Amino acid sequence: MNLHNYLQEKAASIEDALDRILAEGDTEPSILNEAMRYSVFAGGKRLRPILTIAAAEAVGGREEDVMTAACAIELIHTYSLIHDDLPAMDDDDYRRGRPTNHKVYGEALAILAGDALLTKAFEILAGCSVPGTAGRLMLRVIGEIAEAAGARGMVGGQTLDILSEGKAVDARTLFYIHKNKTGALLRASVRTGAILAGAGEEELTALTSFAEEFGLLFQITDDILNVVGDSSKMGKPVGTDAQRAKATYPALYGLDGARKMAREGKERALAALDSFDSKADPLRLLVSYLLEREK
Amino acid sequence: MNLHNYLQEKAASIEDALDRILAEGDTEPSILNEAMRYSVFAGGKRLRPILTIAAAEAVGGREEDVMTAACAIELIHTYSLIHDDLPAMDDDDYRRGRPTNHKVYGEALAILAGDALLTKAFEILAGCSVPGTAGRLMLRVIGEIAEAAGARGMVGGQTLDILSEGKAVDARTLFYIHKNKTGALLRASVRTGAILAGAGEEELTALTSFAEEFGLLFQITDDILNVVGDSSKMGKPVGTDAQRAKATYPALYGLDGARKMAREGKERALAALDSFDSKADPLRLLVSYLLEREK
Numbered sequence: 315m316n317l318h319n320y321l322q323e324k325a326a327s328i329e330d331a332l333d334r335i336l337a338e339g340d341t342e343p344s345i346l347n348e349a350m351r352y353s354v355f356a357g358g359k360r361l362r363p364i365l366t367i368a369a370a371e372a373v374g375g376r377e378e379d380v381m382t383a384a385c386a387i388e389l390i391h392t393y394s395l396i397h398d399d400l401p402a403m404d405d406d407d408y409r410r411g412r413p414t415n416h417k418v419y420g421e422a423l424a425i426l427a428g429d430a431l432l433t434k435a436f437e438i439l440a441g442c443s444v445p446g447t448a449g450r451l452m453l454r455v456i457g458e459i460a461e462a463a464g465a466r467g468m469v470g471g472q473t474l475d476i477l478s479e480g481k482a483v484d485a486r487t488l489f490y491i492h493k494n495k496t497g498a499l500l501r502a503s504v505r506t507g508a509i510l511a512g513a514g515e516e517e518l519t520a521l522t523s524f525a526e527e528f529g530l531l532f533q534i535t536d537d538i539l540n541v542v543g544d545s546s547k548m549g550k551p552v553g554t555d556a557q558r559a560k561a562t563y564p565a566l567y568g569l570d571g572a573r574k575m576a577r578e579g580k581e582r583a584l585a586a587l588d589s590f591d592s593k594a595d596p597l598r599l600l601v602s603y604l605l606e607r608e609k
Numbered sequence: 610m611n612l613h614n615y616l617q618e619k620a621a622s623i624e625d626a627l628d629r630i631l632a633e634g635d636t637e638p639s640i641l642n643e644a645m646r647y648s649v650f651a652g653g654k655r656l657r658p659i660l661t662i663a664a665a666e667a668v669g670g671r672e673e674d675v676m677t678a679a680c681a682i683e684l685i686h687t688y689s690l691i692h693d694d695l696p697a698m699d700d701d702d703y704r705r706g707r708p709t710n711h712k713v714y715g716e717a718l719a720i721l722a723g724d725a726l727l728t729k730a731f732e733i734l735a736g737c738s739v740p741g742t743a744g745r746l747m748l749r750v751i752g753e754i755a756e757a758a759g760a761r762g763m764v765g766g767q768t769l770d771i772l773s774e775g776k777a778v779d780a781r782t783l784f785y786i787h788k789n790k791t792g793a794l795l796r797a798s799v800r801t802g803a804i805l806a807g808a809g810e811e812e813l814t815a816l817t818s819f820a821e822e823f824g825l826l827f828q829i830t831d832d833i834l835n836v837v838g839d840s841s842k843m844g845k846p847v848g849t850d851a852q853r854a855k856a857t858y859p860a861l862y863g864l865d866g867a868r869k870m871a872r873e874g875k876e877r878a879l880a881a882l883d884s885f886d887s888k889a890d891p892l893r894l895l896v897s898y899l900l901e902r903e904k
Contacts, residue, residue, distance in 0.1 A: 342785070346760055346768045397724060402716035421697035425720065426768050429692060429727065430760040436731045437755035440748045449744030453735045456751065460732035465641055465725040473641045473721050490637070 317599035324367055325360045327377065331385050335438055349419040349427035350434075354392050357410045357549070359609075362499065363388045365528075365600070366507035369521055372587075372594040375511020382442035383455060383510055386435040387503050390463050393431035394499075396424050398472060411549030436460070455506050462502035471495025475561075483561035491561065496536075497529030504528070520586055524597065527583035528604070534576045535604050537562035541569060548609040580605055612894040619662055620655045622672065626680050630733055644714040644722035645729075649687050652705045652844070654904075657794065658683045660823075660895070661802035664816055667882075667889040670806020677737035678750060678805055681730040682798050685758050688726035689767070689794075691719050698771060706844030731755070750801050757797035766790025770856075778856035786856065791831075792824030799823070815881055819892065822878035823899070829871045830899050832857035836864060843904040875900055 336351050363384030370380040399406040399414040400421060406414050416424035439456050461467055471494025478487060504525035508518050539548065540555045541564050555562045563572040583601045587594045631646050658679030665675040694701040694709040695716060701709050711719035734751050756762055766789025773782060799820035803813050834843065835850045836859050850857045858867040878896045882889050 342761075342765060343769050343772060345772070346765060350760065393724075397720055400717075400720065402720060422771050423768065425692055425695065425697060426764050426771075429688075429723075430764040432724065432727060433755050433759035433764065437752055437759055440752035440755060449748045452748060453744045457732055457735035460728050460735060464728035464732055465645065466637075469721050469725040469728065470637060470641060473718065474638050476717050476721075477638060477640070 315595050315599070317596070317603060320596050320599070321359075321364065321603075324364045324377075327381065328360045328363045328367075328385065328388065329355070331381050332388065335382075335385055335389075335434070345419070345423065346426060346430060349415060349423045350431055352418060353396050353415050353427065354389065354431070356412055358388070358392070360388060361532075361600075362391050362503040365500065365503040365525075365597075368594075368596040368600065369504040369507030369513075369525075370511035371507075372521065372590055372597055373508055373511045373513040373517050374593065375507065380507050380510045382438050383452075383506050384503075386439045387459065387499065387506065389431045389435040389438075390459065390468075391499060393428040393435075394463075394468055394472070396428040396431070400424060403472075403476060406550075408550055432463075451510055451512075455509055458505055458509075459499075459502050462498040467494050467498035467502075468496075471498070478561055480559050483566075485566055488561045488563070488566060492530070492533040496533055497526065500529040500532060501525040516589075520589055524583055524586035527579055527586060528601065531576060531579040531583060531601065531604050534563045534572055534579065535607065537564055538569065538572055538576070539607070539609070540564075543609070576605060610890050610894070612891070612898060615891050615894070616654075616659065616898075619659045619672075622676065623655045623658045623662075623680065623683065624650070626676050627683065630677075630680055630684075630729070640714070640718065641721060641725060644710060644718045645726055647713060648691050648710045648722065649684065649726070651707055653683070653687070655683060656827075656895075657686050657798040660795065660798040660820075660892075663889075663891040663895065664799040664802030664808075664820075665806035666802075667816065667885055667892055668803055668806045668808040668812050669888065670802065675802050675805045677733050678747075678801050679798075681734045682754065682794065682801065684726045684730040684733075685754070685763075686794060688723040688730075689758075689763055691723040691726070693767060695719060698767075701845075703845055727758070746804055746807075750804055753800060753804075754794075754797050757793040762789050762793035762797075763791075766793065773856055775854050778861075780861055783856045783858070783861060787825070787828040791828050792821065795824040795827060796820040811884075815884055819878055819881035822874055822881060823896065826871055826874040826878060826896065826899050829858045829867055829874065830902065832859055833864065833867055833871065834902070834904070835859075838904070871900060 332354055336347065336354060366380055366384035366387060367377050395409060396415045398404050399409060400416055407417055408414060415427060436456065439452065471491050475491045475495055478491065501522065504521050505518065508521045513521065537555065540552055543552045545552045563575060567575065580601055584598060587598055627649055631642065631649060661675055661679035661682060662672050690704060691710045693699050694704060695711055702712055703709060710722060731751065734747065766786050770786045770790055796817065799816050800813065803816045808816065832850065835847055835857065838847045840847045858870060862870065875896055879893060882893055
């Protein structure tokens with residue numbers, strides 16, 4: 315299979331679904347909807363919803379049964395970017411080559427657009443339970459996504475990240491930050507697809523291991539890109555982590571050390587998929603994609 | 610029955626439940642948990658969760674079956690207060706006689722604590738479905754709460770409120786702001802209790818009418834208090850709406866006009882409960898409580 319085509323096809327379906335979910339005119343005042351859409355349709359890679367779909371497919375599920383849940387996770391991811399970029403947080407002016415939400419709409423609307431996206435995610439999750447499952451699976455998924463996004467997950471990781479800025483950070487803290495700030499939602503993306511597609515417990519355990527390795531790999535490669543990436547391809551400046559004395563894998567282990575960790579992480583991620591057939595190929599290819607990505 | 614005792618008893622049960630939900634040590638870093646608890650345990654009246662419980666009792670339900678859902682709504686209410694108080698929003702330094710969250714913990718942590726409380730609400734809702742209902746009722750409730758809290762509800766109302774500050778606002782806009790900013794979550798509070806307690810459609814319709822009148826009355830009396838209230842009892846300054854040229858009922862209809870609207874709203878709220886027996890007495894007394902409250 316061709317990963318490039320797969321990613322393009324899935325991203326297009328996801329764009330369509332997000333467009334319906336955030337229909338214009340859905341909010342009054344309309345500028346709130348506009349601010350929400352500005353960041354949702356800002357050229358993201360849709361990595362998380364694609365993981366949800368690919369995980370569902372790996373256990374024999376269908377894209378259409380998990381599309382709404384996949385989009386909910388993308389809304390949560392987008393809200394987190396809007397809030398992270400705020401002046402009180404990372405104070406970023408650009409993301410993906412465009413001015414950040416608060417630079418366009420102001421801080422108040424950026425906070426509110428983020429709040430609304432987070433809330434919308436749970437609204438659509440509640441409305442999309444798969445027929446025949448009596449709602450139990452969807453409640454489980456809502457609980458897992460909320461836990462991954464909340465104080466014991468993404469928000470907790472972001473909190474520690476902000477509190478750590480400019481301080482010397484040890485390896486344990488670095489792992490903790492990334493496991494929560496980015497790892498938890500990536501893990502939930504995979505598990506959501508698998509759970510809703512009716513994965514057995516063994517399948518779910520294996521996919522969870524895959525997701526945890528994938529999350530680690532994602533962060534390592536993201537940190538490496540911040541050192542060696544091409545800012546014109548990435549749509550954001552590079553070298554910012556070093557300027558801010560942020561805790562990163564290259565900062566702690568050196569560039570070569572981080573690259574070695576990435577290669578080892580790739581092997582472990584692929585090993586976690588050993589018991590799956592070719593339906594898991596998109597997940598396998600996504601691992602290589604992480605290592606080769608330029609943005 | 611004695612409303613004062615009822616309110617005290619319910620508020621005490623709610624405090625206990627919230628204390629378990631936000632157990633200390635639940636987050637790392639612990640300062641996030643501390644910031645969340647600071648605003649949740651800031652002496653609120655617990656009006657929304659009490660409405661949820663009273664609505665459940667009105668249709669024969671039990672407090673314990675709706676307590677977690679009631680607490681989820683209080684977490685959402687608290688998050689909205691933290692974000693509304695931010696410098697980029699209403700820029701309030703005091704609430705209930707204490708410094709606001711961002712004055713104590715800084716803007717970044719206040720934003721994150723709000724985000725975490727909103728997310729926690731959905732986590733506990735997903736985990737508390739009433740046995741025997743197969744999760745369907747809880748999914749319905751999650752959907753309703755999310756819609757009430759989101760862009761078409763509370764966040765939308767707050768957006769319009771902020772955009773309207775300092776502008777001349779007509780009656781239609783004023784109604785729209787309050788219907789969404791405060792009315793939607795009060796309505797969801799009542800409906801959540803009724804739905805989870807198994808209310809029939811007629812009961813639910815009547816309680817929804819009650820909730821809408823209650824929400825209007827809440828806002829009118831809140832606006833009146835901002836004009837004539839005692840700031841030492843309220844724990845916040847009065848007269849602030851007029852200073853900010855905010856759209857309020859007294860500003861549009863005069864103090865006497867607003868008081869007349871409150872009396873008429875009270876009659877309509879009580880009329881909506883006509884078909885209920887004495888189990889709805891707490892709801893009836895809460896209407897009088899609104900009119901007589903001093904904070």
